[in-house]
Structure formats: C-alpha cells, structure tokens
Amino acid sequence: MKYLIRSAIAVSLIVFAFALAASAQATRKNVKPKTQSVRVVINEQGYSPGSFRLRKGVPARVTFLRTTDRTCGTEIVIPAYGINRQLPLDRSVSVSFTPKRTGEFGFTCGMNMMHGKIIVR
Numbered sequence: 001m002k003y004l005i006r007s008a009i010a011v012s013l014i015v016f017a018f019a020l021a022a023s024a025q026a027t028r029k030n031v032k033p034k035t036q037s038v039r040v041v042i043n044e045q046g047y048s049p050g051s052f053r054l055r056k057g058v059p060a061r062v063t064f065l066r067t068t069d070r071t072c073g074t075e076i077v078i079p080a081y082g083i084n085r086q087l088p089l090d091r092s093v094s095v096s097f098t099p100k101r102t103g104e105f106g107f108t109c110g111m112n113m114m115h116g117k118i119i120v121r
C-alpha cells in the first residue's frame with residue numbers, strides 16, 4: 001500500500017513538472033516583442049531585401065541606406081503609412097510606424113519605378 005501511494009505521488013509530480021514546462025513554453029511564445037527593426041539597403045540591384053515581414057501591432061523602425069547614385073532610389077515612399085522621405089547617399093534614414101493591418105504593402109522610389117514589399121502578419 002505504501003509503495004502504491006509513493007508511486008502515485010511520484011507519477012503526479014512528474015505530470016505536474018511536465019505541465020509546468022509546457023505552460024512556461026506557451027507563455028514565452030505569446031510574449032510579443034516591444035519593437036521590431038529592419039534595415040534595407042538600396043544598391044544597384046534595387047532594394048535589399050526586396051521584401052520583409054513585420055508583426056502587426058508592434059512598433060517598427062525601418063532604416064533605409066542608399067549606397068549608390070546609379071538608381072533613382074533617392075526617395076522612399078510607403079503610401080500605406082503616408083511616408084515619403086529623401087534618402088541622401090550613404091546616410092541611414094529611419095522611419096517609424098506601427099503596422100495596424102495584416103497584408104502586403106508596397107514601398108517604392110519617388111517615381112514608382114523601384115518596388116519593395118512589406119508583409120505584415
């Protein structure tokens with residue numbers, strides 16, 4: 001009888017430990033990052049990366065760096081967020097916004113000739 005009780009206690013302790021570990025993992029997965037940041041370089045090939053992902057509801061900082069004078073990417077336009085900024089050569093320009101809706105949102109140069117994509121999940 002004593003043996004049975006001891007094994008029952010041991011088994012429930014093990015189950016409890018697993019349940020604790022599982023819930024800790026679930027909590028970690030649900031924690032949203034406070035900010036997110038991405039760097040985009042404008043070189044002779046265009047935007048690099050040409051598309052990137054952002055999480056909805058998390059303040060984002062996207063930094064653009066134009067490293068060439070051979071493209072027309074001297075301005076960055078993100079219509080969905082009302083962003084339109086000059087990109088001086090070799091100078092980082094950061095824009096900040098919080099993605100409110102999921103979906104795909106384009107960014108372009110000032111003449112809408114170069115194209116990139118923001119994917120909000």
Ligand SMILES: [Cu+2]
Binds near residue numbers: 109110112113
């Ligand atoms: Cu252009």
